[in-house]
Amino acid sequence: MAPASRLAAVGLAAFATASTATSIPITNSLEFGPSEAAARQNAFHIFNAIHSAMRQWGSSLNHNGMSLFLVTVPAEWLAFEIEHAELFAHPRWQGGKPPPPPPPPPHISSPQQHPLPNLNPAHHNPPTPFSSSSSSSSTNNNNNATAHGYLHTYLTTTPLHLLYLDGTSAGNTAMGTLDTQDLLLRLNRTAPVWDETGRARALCALAAAWGLDGVLRMEAGFEVIKCDFARGMRLVGAHQRPAERRHGHPRDVGSFEFIRAVARRYGGIGAGRVVVDWGSMVSGFWYGVQLGEEEGMPRLVGVGERELRGIRDRVEEVVRGRKGGEKRVVDWQGVVDLVVGRYADRLRYMVEGVESLQEMQGELNGVLDTHIDYAAEDEGHQAAIGRCARDYTMAVAPETQEDHLILTAIEVVTHSICSTLFEVRKVVVEDPEAGEGSVRVAKEVLRGLMDKLRWTRWKECAACGFNEVCFVPMWPFGDKESHERPNCRNATSINKGWWEQESRYWDSGPGMTPLLGKDNVPGDTMGDL
Incomplete structure (x- = not known):
């Protein structure tokens, strides 16, 4: 601090x-x-x-x-x-x-x-x-x-x-x-x-x-x-x-x-x-x-x-x-938010919630149909994958070198999402012999995609009470279990596992526990530069 x-x-x-x-x-x-x-x-x-x-x-x-x-x-x-x-x-x-306080500055005259x-x-x-x-x-x-x-x-x-x-x-x-x-x-x-x-x-x-x-x-x-x-x-x-x-x-x-x-x-x-x-x-x-x-x-x-x-x-x-002056700024976080908003819940539902072939087909068609031109031949759906991958970036005009690198990274991620979804679509929608076994294959492929994406949204608590917070370790507070599975806590459970050596998350070397001791008394110091 x-x-x-x-x-x-x-x-x-x-x-x-x-x-x-x-x-x-x-x-x-x-x-x-x-x-x-x-x-x-x-x-x-x-x-x-x-x-x-x-x-x-x-x-x-x-x-x-x-x-x-x-x-x-x-x-x-x-x-x-x-x-x-x-x-x-x-x-x-x-x-x-205690040290004596200095006199008040001139603009505090009361x-x-x-x-x-x-x-x-x-x-x-x-x-x-x-x-x-x-x-x-x-x-x-x-x-x-x-x-x-x-x-x-x-x-x-x-x-x-x-x-x-x-x-x-x-x-x-x-x-x-x-x-x-x-x-x-x-x-x-x-x-x-x-x-x-x-x-x-x-x-x-x-x-x-x-x-x-x-x-x-x-x-x-x-x-x-x-x-x-x-x-x-x-x-x-x-x-x-x-x-x-x-x-x-x-x-x-x-x-x-x-x-x-x-x-x-x-x-x-x-x-x-x-x-x-x-x-x-x-x-x-x-x-x-x-x-x-x-x-x-x-x-x-x-x-x-x-x-x-x-x-x-x-x-x-x-x-x-x-620094300073007028500049054009691309809202890259807004672009990323659109991607996460479109796919995060769909992917999780397909992996954890879908129970039938018909459900899986409906989810895939719902998310991919808009990118398919049914009047054109498209070997391997390559054109559709390209449209899907650039859905939220096609209108972006990169300005700086860093903008171009960000655009490259985002489109690598969206291409991975879209190509994986079309791969699963082949197994579940296009294969005339698709069955419940195809659903299991689809889930494994999509689970691998989620493992690559590692979106933090998937660790959010489902719902907490009005007197609770969804707790994740935030330095200097936290325990290992909550980093893996953030959980709802109230005033009586908030500091569970924070300070025990075997369960606390943060490794700060000597002085960690005294920073805010087990009785939660602040012990930090601060000053002006």
């Missing part, structure tokens, strides 16, 4: 537009650079990265992000999750005499306004848990002064240009969530998991050099590393929080309220509060490098320094070329 991120998380929001085009110079193809071959090889990863970008659900399941995007938070006030910020609005010291707390605590090491006596207040033995936390609210006064790192990039784990930051952007193979101050300072140095305002990342909730609060930000207020935990609000309920708030972002931040320039996407999937894999997740650990520098150079090239 970056030192200044929770402060920004309270008051950053977005409404934006995009218009005419600006193009990006294409990297010399004779040198190390993006390639269509790599986009084809990694097409399914690329498709899913676009589908999950800026969405809590998919970015939690596919937590090792390999891609970076230029995003804009326009000058408008809206919170991401107020509950996220509330976790950090408490005293930061571990006992003893004598009733509380002074601002110290925003520069240490953030170098894994935090230690607050004891029950110091979790909500600290007492000075000399004068019995009570320490309070403050909730800060900010207004963005100008559009903020940020570098978005996809996946669970704010998760302090040894599982690959930090690869893009440490290996690619910092070129640092020895950074410890808990080096958040060093990480934030290095990222802000890059942001300053590239003319950006900071970095956008995700853990259990989205956050901003805002590198300079004197630029583009205005403090709206600093409100003192309760010195003691309120009656009727036990800690497990507090955790549930936080998770429930974050779960509202499963499908995206919403309301245009973060605008993604999809044509700026730079990804490890664009390159012919040997991406490692750990528990089915991609890693950058095996990529050489020359290649990492080449990818980082392309990030800089794209940021400088796309």
Whole structure:
């Protein structure tokens, strides 16, 4: 969790537009650079990265992000999750005499306004848990002064240009969530998991050099590393929080309220509060490098320094070329959403719900008939497969090199879907001797397609009660079982399996449990850069 991120998380929001085009110079193809071959090889990863970008659900399941995007938070006030910020609005010291608060800034002149707390605590090491006596207040033995936390609210006064790192990039784990930051952007193979101050300072140095305002990342909730609060930000207020935990609000309920708030972002931040320039996407999937894999997740650990520098150079090239000014943006996530919306439920029903040959024939005809020209000869349905594969991309006009690579990847995926469906149609519809055995064959073929697609939509809970959330591990919370099978949880079951060594999902090395101890007392620290 970056030192200044929770402060920004309270008051950053977005409404934006995009218009005419600006193009990006294409990297010399004779040198190390993006390639269509790599986009084809990694097409399914690329498709899913676009589908999950800026969405809590998919970015939690596919937590090792390999891609970076230029995003804009326009000058408008809206919170991401107020509950996220509330976790950090408490005293930061571990006992003893608290530091005196600084005087209020000039634009807070009301004598009733509380002074601002110290925003520069240490953030170098894994935090230690607050004891029950110091979790909500600290007492000075000399004068019995009570320490309070403050909730800060900010207004963005100008559009903020940020570098978005996809996946669970704010998760302090040894599982690959930090690869893009440490290996690619910092070129640092020895950074410890808990080096958040060093990480934030290095990222802000890059942001300053590239003319950006900071970095956008995700853990259990989205956050901003805002590198300079004197630029583009205005403090709206600093409100003192309760010195003691309120009656009727036990800690497990507090955790549930936080998770429930974050779960509202499963499908995206919403309301245009973060605008993604999809044509700026730079990804490890664009390159012919040997991406490692750990528990089915991609890693950058095996990529050489020359290649990492080449990818980082392309990030800089794209940021400088796309930042500011008018530009045309293709809504690639919208295209991907259309594909998932058309096929996800149909495929699952055909694999898990269909019980008869007639049902299977009806499903296949329903999804494929529109692409077939019954008046023309079409050997192997190749023309129909082509129309099917380009159904949602035929009108798209790629602008940047990255646009062309995204288009390639999407059409590899849609061609795989369409060709597989037509293959199954031959067995079930066109074969005059088709029977119940044909249905079993069809299901096996379609199940193989689903295994390749790995759409996160198929892990969503069927339905949860009004007092429940569909829970998936979101750093630092979660258990292994819930990653495989997300499940409905309420306030009394929300933290089941989070902290036991054998069942917890996240591997963050020493300091994992103290981050939010078994009694759910926040123990993290944060500060301004």
